[in-house]
Amino acid sequence: MSVQDDLTSIQRCLDDLARSVGRLEQQIGPGLEMRRVRTDADHLRDSVALLKEAAPGLTTPRRPDLVPIPDTPYDTSLWTDSDDEGLGARDRRAP
Template sequence: MSLHDELTAAQRCLDDLVRAVGRLEGQVESGLDIRRVRTDADHLRESLALLRAAAPPGTATARPDLVTISDTPYDTSLWTDADDEGLGSARTRGRRAP
């Protein structure tokens, strides 16, 4: 995975965590423990934003160039000087596999 993909996956997980903490706040009595969890989730959100901002430029949108491969068959004359090494016994007449 690229850095951008990893940061996006981490952001999704963090968003899920923040939503879960919000649901927990509605079910658990307000107290120090739930406030600490909420604060920790907020700190994680800030840290991830800083990490995303510190990422090297160009990594956020860098994608490998796509290469189009034609479906038309290759010219068989390209392979006339090639030997059959590595092609298997089925490609060589009169020979059998060991």
């Protein structure tokens, strides 16, 4: 069974759960316990929706926006106050 099939099965079960909770609420009536059960069922539905969004392979991967980089040289005044980090000190050689 694929991930998509499993998530669809879970969604069907949650739909059945919501219908059962609705019927039970009509029989028992509203109350704190019924509100908790309904809230828990809604949380499950929300969690599965988040899982569908996060599941790998279910959605096509979004290509990151491309940022054009100009061919013109950068202004050297941008680096006047910075050190050559990672290149070592100016008066010494790297080992």
